Amino acid sequence: MNGIQNDIDVLQIRAAKLAWLLCLLVVTLIVSACPRNDRGPNRPAAGASERPAETNSPVAGATAFNGERAMDQLRKQIEFGPRVAGSAQLAKTRLYIVNALRDSGMKVTTDEFDVSTPVGERRMANITAEIPGESRDVIIISSHYDTKLFTNMQFVGANDPGASVATLLEIAHVLAANPQKPKFTYRLVFFDGEEAFCEEWDQCSKPDAPDNTYGSRHYVAQLRNNNELGRVRALILLDMMGYKNLELGRDDMSTRWLQDIVWRTANDLGYGKYFVDRPEGVGGDDHEPFLRAGIDALDIIQLAGYPYWHRADDTADKISPQSMKVVGDVVLASLPRIEQYLQSKSR
Numbered sequence: 465m466n467g468i469q470n471d472i473d474v475l476q477i478r479a480a481k482l483a484w485l486l487c488l489l490v491v492t493l494i495v496s497a498c499p500r501n502d503r504g505p506n507r508p509a510a511g512a513s514e515r516p517a518e519t520n521s522p523v524a525g526a527t528a529f530n531g532e533r534a535m536d537q538l539r540k541q542i543e544f545g546p547r548v549a550g551s552a553q554l555a556k557t558r559l560y561i562v563n564a565l566r567d568s569g570m571k572v573t574t575d576e577f578d579v580s581t582p583v584g585e586r587r588m589a590n591i592t593a594e595i596p597g598e599s600r601d602v603i604i605i606s607s608h609y610d611t612k613l614f615t616n617m618q619f620v621g622a623n624d625p626g627a628s629v630a631t632l633l634e635i636a637h638v639l640a641a642n643p644q645k646p647k648f649t650y651r652l653v654f655f656d657g658e659e660a661f662c663e664e665w666d667q668c669s670k671p672d673a674p675d676n677t678y679g680s681r682h683y684v685a686q687l688r689n690n691n692e693l694g695r696v697r698a699l700i701l702l703d704m705m706g707y708k709n710l711e712l713g714r715d716d717m718s719t720r721w722l723q724d725i726v727w728r729t730a731n732d733l734g735y736g737k738y739f740v741d742r743p744e745g746v747g748g749d750d751h752e753p754f755l756r757a758g759i760d761a762l763d764i765i766q767l768a769g770y771p772y773w774h775r776a777d778d779t780a781d782k783i784s785p786q787s788m789k790v791v792g793d794v795v796l797a798s799l800p801r802i803e804q805y806l807q808s809k810s811r
C-alpha cells in the first residue's frame with residue numbers, strides 16, 4: 465500500500481466517523497425531544513421489572529437469577545415488620561409469598577396446622593410450590609419464613625430469614641421460567657415456625673416436643689403420612705445466606721455428597737471464596753427432621769460469621785443482592801449435578 469492510498473484510506477475513515485457522529489447527534493436530538501414521562505398504557509412503572517436481566521446465568525439461554533429483584537422481595541418482607549409464627553404480620557407475608565409464587569406461574573399449596581408452643585396454641589402454615597419433572601422423585605429447596613419472637617426489641621430478620629425467602633422466591637421464578645421440564649420434580653418449601661419461642665433454641669424443648677422447627681417437623685410427618693418419604697431424594701435448606709460479607713462454612717450435620725456437589729459447583733462458577741472449607745457449627749435447623757427421616761439434606765448457612773444474628777440490627781443494609789445471586793446461581797447450577805448423582809446411584 466503506497467502513501468497516497470494510505471491518505472485516502474484515512475480520509476475515508478474520517479468521513480465515515482463524521483457521518484456516524486452526525487447520525488448519533490440526530491438520533492439524540494429526536495430522542496430528547498420525546499416526552500419523558502410517557503411510558504404508554506401498557507408499560508410497567510419504573511422498578512424491578514424494567515431492570516435489565518443480569519447475565520452469566522449458569523444455564524445458557526435461561527432466565528437468570530436477578531439479585532436486585534431478590535432485594536425488592538427482601539424489602540417487602542421487612543415492610544410487614546416482625547413476622548412471628550401465628551401473627552397477623554406473618555399471615556400477610558404468607559399471602560405475599562403465595563402471590564409471588566403464583567405470579568411466577570407455579571401451583572401453590574398451603575398446609576395449615578395447629579401446634580402447642582410454650583406461649584400457647586399457634587396456627588402455622590407451610591407453603592409449597594411444585595414444578596413437575598419427568599420423574600416423580602423430588603428435590604426440595606427450602607427456607608423458613610417466620611422471624612424469631614422478641615418482646616424487648618423490634619426484630620425484622622433481614623438475613624434471618626428475609627434473604628433466604630427472597631432468594632428462594634427468585635429461584636422459583638428462574639425455575640418456573642424454564643420451558644424445559646426438569647428431570648426431577650422440584651418443590652420450593654417455605655417452613656413456618658423454625659424459630660424457638662423461648663430465648664434459647666432448646667430452652668423449652670421437651671423430649672417429644674422441641675420448641676423449634678415446627679414447620680419442617682410437620683412437613684416430614686406429612687410426608688410419612690402420605691407415604692411420600694421415599695420420593696424425596698434431597699433437601700437444600702437456605703438460612704442466613706444474604707450477608708454482604710458472604711462466607712459460608714460447611715455445616716457439619718449436612719450430607720457430605722450433597723455439600724460436595726454444591727461446594728464444587730460454587731468453585732466452578734468462580735464463587736469458591738464464598739463457599740469455604742471450614743466447618744460451620746449450626747446445632748440444628750430445618751434440615752434436621754429430614755436427616756432423621758433418612759433424607760439427604762444440606763444447610764447453606766452463615767451463622768458464626770454473621771454478627772447481627774438475632775439482633776435488632778439484622779436489617780436490610782447488611783444484605784447484598786450479589787450475595788443472594790451467588791447462592792441462587794450456585795443452587796440452580798447444582799441441581800442438574802445432584803440429579804445426575806442421584807440417577808447414577810442405585811436405589
Ligand SMILES: [Zn+2]
Pocket residue numbers: 612624659774
Ligand atoms: Zn433465627
